[in-house]
Amino acid sequence: MPVSQPTIPRLEEFLFGHARCPVTCGNHLEIGAGTVIPEVNFTLQAIEICPENWADIREQYSLMIEDLCRRAVELEVPGILFEFETLPPMTVNPAWGLEITEILSETIDRFHQSHGLRAALRLTPNDTRDHRRPPRMRSGPFWEGMVEFLHKAPHAGADLLAIESTGGKEVSDEGLMNADLKKVVFALGVLAPRDMEYLWGEILSACEGTDTVPSGDTACGFANTAMVLADRNMLPKVFAAVIRVASVPRDLVAYRVGARGPSKDCAYEGPYLKALAGVPISMEGRTAACAHLSHVGNIAQAVCDCWSNESVQKVRLLSADAPTVSLEQLAYDCRLMNVAGQSREDARKLRDWLVESDSALDPQAYVLRPDVVLRIASEIAREPTPYLQTRRAARAALREINRAFEEGRLRIPDRERRWLERLAKEAEELPDREEDLIAECLPETSRETFLPEEYGLS
Amino acid sequence: MVDREKLYQAILTGDAKSARALTEEALKESVDPKELLDKTLIPAMDEVGRLFETNEYFVPELLISARAMKSALELIKPLLAEKGAEPAGRVAIGTVKGDLHDIGKNLVAAMLEGGGFEVVDLGVDVSPEAFVTAAKDKGASIIALSALLTTTMPAMKKVVAALEEAGIRERVKVMIGGAPITQRYADEIGADGYSDNASGAVALARSLAAKVPAAA
Structure with missing residues (x-):
C-alpha cells in the first residue's frame, strides 16, 4: 500500500466513490470502485451489559439488524456496510461481542441469500488497554482479551476488522486539555505510531488466511476529542483543526503495514488517507448529528466512499426505530451522490457545493477542503518519519488556516486569533530530531498515567 | 502592603509564580489566610469560571488559573488547618x-x-x-x-x-x-x-x- 506520496495528484480526480485501491469484502461488496454506499452503525439504549440483561441485549441487536436489512432491500441500496462497534464489556468478555457478531453476520447473510443484498459487516472491538492508567499496551488482561477477540472475530463473521487504537491517548488527553501542541505531537507522532505498528501486527495476523479485511484505524480518541471539546467552547477550534491534520500520519501507519480500508467513519481526517494511501474512506457529517455535533456536516461528505452515521441508539421515532431512520437518510444521500457520479463534471459540482457550504465557517472544515488536503498531503509525503510528518502536518495546517484567514476565505472569531499566533510559535519550536522531542517530553509526563517502556522508550 | 488586585490578576491570568509570591508576601504581612482565600483568591477563581461560562476563556486558560490557585493554596492550606478551619468541602x-x-x-x-x-x-x-x-x-x-x-x-x-x-x-x-x-x-x-x-x-x-x- 503506497503511503510515501499522494495517490491522487490532481483535484479533478479527487472525488467521492472513487479510490485508487478499492476494497472487495463481504457479499460481493465493492467499496471505492465508483459507487458510494451507506455505512450504518447502531447501538443500544442505556442498559447495563451483564448476564441478567443478556437475553434482552441479544434481542435488541437482532431486531435492529433485521429491520436494517429489510429497509436496505426496500430502498434498493447498491450495497451497504454495517458496523458493529462493541461496547467495552463486550471486548473485555470476548464471548459476548462475538455472539452479537454472529447474530449480525447470520442475518446479513440470510438477506444476501434471500434478497441478493450486497453487504458486509465491519467489526470494531474497543481498545480496552485504555481502561487503566497507566495503560499496559502489550500485556495484561485487557491486551489478552482484545487479542483473543481479534483472532476470533473473522470466524464469528466479521468481514472487516477495524479499531480505534488508543496508544498515546494518555499523554494526548493532558496535552489537549492544556492546548499543549508539543505534548499532543509527542503522542500522535511518537507514541501512537510505535503502538500501532505493534497492534496492527496482531490485527493483520488475525486476518491472515481468512476473508476478513483489515480495514483501518482512527484518531478518534485524539482529534475527535479535540473536535467535541471545541464544539463545546472548551478548546479553540483552530487547535482542533491542527490536531485533525496532525493525526493523519499516525493513521497512515495502519495502511503502511497492511490495512486496506475503508477507513473508519469517525476518522474525519479520511480525505488525507484517501489522498496519501489510496484507500477508500468512510466519512460521517450531518448524518452523525445523532451521535455528536460538528461543524463539518457537508464538507465531510465531499470525497467519501462510504457515508456513515457514526452511531445511533435504538429509540423509537414516529416512522421507525432510529437506526432504520438513519439508514434511510444515508441511503438517499448516497443515491444523490451516485446519480451525480455518473458524470465527472456533476460529481465535481456536487463535491464543490458540499465543500463551499462549510469551508469558510470553521477552520476544522477548512482543513478538509480537497484542495487544501492535496497541498498538505504533498507536504506530509515528503517527510520520512511519522514524527516529522506530524510536525509538518501541524505547521502546514497552521499556515493554510492563517493564509485563508488573512485572505478573507475563512472566518475566525476574535478570541481564537491569539491562539493562531501561539500555536504557530509552538509548532516552529518543535525540534528537528525525534530523540530531542522524546528527551524534552519524558520528564514532563507523569508515570502515574504513562509508562514510556510500553512504547519501547525509556 | 501586598497588592490584592495583583494577586487577583495573577490568578485570573494563570501566573502561578506571581500568585505564589504575592500570597507568601501577604502571609508574611500577617494577612488572615481565611480572609485572603475568601476575599481575593476564591473571587478570582469565580471570575475565571464566569469568563469560561461566557465563552471568553477556553479550558486551557481555566486550568492555568486553577494551577495558579493551587500554588497559592499550598501556602494557605497548612495555616488554615492549624487554625482548625475546614476546606469548603x-x-x-x-x-x-x-x-x-x-x-x-x-x-x-x-x-x-x-x-x-x-x-x-x-x-x-x-x-x-x-x-x-x-x-x-x-x-x-x-x-x-x-x-x-x-x-x-x-x-x-x-x-x-x-x-x-x-x-x-x-x-x-x-x-x-x-x-x-x-x-x-x-x-x-x-x-x-x-x-x-x-x-x-x-x-x-x-x-x-x-x-x-x-x-x-
Missing part, C-alpha cells in the same frame, strides 16, 4: 464503573480544587464500593459522579444504592454530570444535583456542602 470524584472517560471529570476536579474544595480523585471505572469507601474512610461529604456513555449511566444509580445500603446516604450528597446526563436523570436516580459544566459544578458543590448535616 471534601469531594470524592470519579468516572463510574465501566466508563473510561476522564476529561470532564478531571476538569471538574481541577475547578473544585480551585474553588477551595479538597478533592479525592478516584479515577475512572470506579466501583460503587470505592465511592462508599471514600465517603467512609476519607470523609468525603460529596460524591461527584461522571459518565459519558449512555450504557454506563445506570452505574450512577448503583452508587446511590450502595450509599444507601452502607447507611451513609443521609450524610453524603451526590452530584452527577456527563454528556448524556440530565436533571431529569438526576432526579430519577435520587442524586442531589446535576451540572452540565465545570464551573456550574463548583457552584453546585458549594450549595450541596451547605446542606451537608453538621455531624458529617
